[in-house]
Amino acid sequence: MEIEIATIGGYEEVGRQMTAVRAGDDVVIFDMGLNLSQVLIHDNVETERMHSLDLIDMGAIPDDRIMSDLEGDVQAIVPTHGHLDHIGAISKLAHRYDAPVVATPFTIELVKQQIEGEQKFGVDNDLIKMDPGETMSIGDSGQVDLEFVNVTHSIIDAINPVLHTPEGAVVYGLDKRMDHTPVIGDPIDMERFREIGREGNGVLCYIEDCTNANKKGRTPSENVAREHLRDVLYSMEDYDGGIVATTFSSHIARVKSLVEFADDIGRQPVLLGRSMEKYSGTAERLDFVDFPTDLGMFGHRKSVDRTFKRIMNEGKENFLPVVTGHQGEPRAMLTRMARGETPYELDNGDKVVFSARVIPEPTNEGQRYQAEKLLGMQGARIYDDIHVSGHLCQEGHYEMLDALQPQNIVPAHQDLKGLSGYVNLCESEGYKMGRDLHVTRNGNLIQLVE
Numbered sequence: 178m179e180i181e182i183a184t185i186g187g188y189e190e191v192g193r194q195m196t197a198v199r200a201g202d203d204v205v206i207f208d209m210g211l212n213l214s215q216v217l218i219h220d221n222v223e224t225e226r227m228h229s230l231d232l233i234d235m236g237a238i239p240d241d242r243i244m245s246d247l248e249g250d251v252q253a254i255v256p257t258h259g260h261l262d263h264i265g266a267i268s269k270l271a272h273r274y275d276a277p278v279v280a281t282p283f284t285i286e287l288v289k290q291q292i293e294g295e296q297k298f299g300v301d302n303d304l305i306k307m308d309p310g311e312t313m314s315i316g317d318s319g320q321v322d323l324e325f326v327n328v329t330h331s332i333i334d335a336i337n338p339v340l341h342t343p344e345g346a347v348v349y350g351l352d353k354r355m356d357h358t359p360v361i362g363d364p365i366d367m368e369r370f371r372e373i374g375r376e377g378n379g380v381l382c383y384i385e386d387c388t389n390a391n392k393k394g395r396t397p398s399e400n401v402a403r404e405h406l407r408d409v410l411y412s413m414e415d416y417d418g419g420i421v422a423t424t425f426s427s428h429i430a431r432v433k434s435l436v437e438f439a440d441d442i443g444r445q446p447v448l449l450g451r452s453m454e455k456y457s458g459t460a461e462r463l464d465f466v467d468f469p470t471d472l473g474m475f476g477h478r479k480s481v482d483r484t485f486k487r488i489m490n491e492g493k494e495n496f497l498p499v500v501t502g503h504q505g506e507p508r509a510m511l512t513r514m515a516r517g518e519t520p521y522e523l524d525n526g527d528k529v530v531f532s533a534r535v536i537p538e539p540t541n542e543g544q545r546y547q548a549e550k551l552l553g554m555q556g557a558r559i560y561d562d563i564h565v566s567g568h569l570c571q572e573g574h575y576e577m578l579d580a581l582q583p584q585n586i587v588p589a590h591q592d593l594k595g596l597s598g599y600v601n602l603c604e605s606e607g608y609k610m611g612r613d614l615h616v617t618r619n620g621n622l623i624q625l626v627e
Contacts, residue, residue: 180626184617186239192262195239200342203316204249207349211265214540225296229269238266251276258335259287268295277303283334327366329356331567332427345381354396355573360430374581383583386590388568390599395572402565403434414442419493419527423503426452429460439497450501450510451476485520503533504541505548515551525556532563
């Protein structure tokens with residue numbers, strides 16, 4: 178059976194992930210993502226109103242025109258998890274393919290919301306839920322199966338999909354960390370990865386996320402971030418002024434910790450911002466997390482400002498607002514607070530807790546720098562980098578290679594500089610560029626089996 182891989186997006190940057198794997202006449206697409214930084218550098222861009230071709234020209238979504246070079250029919254579109262760099266282009270591109278979107282329940286719900294907000298295209302693809310550990314048949318040959326293997330990441334319900342073919346398995350390894358003690362959900366299923374490495378013809382190809390491949394050691398568990406956050410917030414228990422926290426809205430485990438520790442130090446937590454309400458509300462509705470019944474979640478600007486007025490009237494010392502804006506996004510809640518555009522007044526000595534790292538990209542770095550400067554000008558004290566990454570560092574990559582023993586490797590999810598550490602690791606394990614280590618770019622085809 179012929180096996181071919183189209184590296185469509187995410188092979189020159191972190192963002193707009195999209196990969197297609199052809200097994201005989203059957204094609205499976207993994208991820209359809211957005212490169213948010215390409216949107217943020219333009220003022221007041223509303224992607225939901227834009228044509229896909231314009232977004233492709235901006236470099237905001239994958240250029241999927243290479244799909245016409247694949248001789249097969251798309252049988253499924255499979256996003257690995259609910260981050261926008263993996264699902265943000267589904268509403269723009271999925272309607273071109275007569276194929277269902279297959280994902281875990283939380284991811285499907287986020288895809289559904291993305292489609293409902295789309296104003297340019299009608300997206301009628303079926304949405305199929307599949308849980309980690311489950312398998313479904315792909316196409317009519319009876320020779321190709323899709324399996325979801327549970328992984329841990331900075332969002333709940335993440336998986337690594339595996340396409341089982343007669344020539345061996347193709348493992349799509351974006352995005353994960355090796356967390357054996359997660360705050361929410363099950364640990365990464367390393368036992369299953371080791372089994373896949375030993376089964377049948379083994380692993381024909383491993384496509385791997387290289388976000389932290391240049392960092393030594395291993396990525397800590399989310400429990401490490403939880404304890405760091407506990408220590409920081411407990412140290413503020415006697416402070417009688419304002420405390421504000423921000424984190425990734427999609428990071429439900431971190432939001433859960435913030436809500437619990439706020440209560441521990443005698444403050445009422447409240448979640449503020451559209452994406453904060455969206456992700457936490459969805460997770461609670463699907464029973465992934467059990468928040469207190471009186472936890473307020475407000476996304477609309479008017480309701481957020483009403484909440485800020487209430488906090489000012491009843492005393493900042495009684496509340497812990499958890500707000501959007503960890504990257505300094507211009508329209509997010511924390512940036513508005515820093516500019517004095519909300520009823521919440523920051524005073525000298527007030528605490529701002531960033532339970533997130535700056536995404537290492539110039540647009541984010543510039544916005545975050547500006548937001549912190551504005552907060553500092555109002556006298557706020559910054560508590561930074563209370564976080565652990567959702568991606569493997571070098572020792573995690575080594576463990577995955579040891580478990581899977583892949584015949585071919587395709588590094589992804591970085592630019593060439595970011596791939597270098599992973600290429601060095603693979604070469605130290607006997608792989609060779611141009612033979613079985615395929616460093617590629619967006620828009621290329623890799624023929625694995627002819």
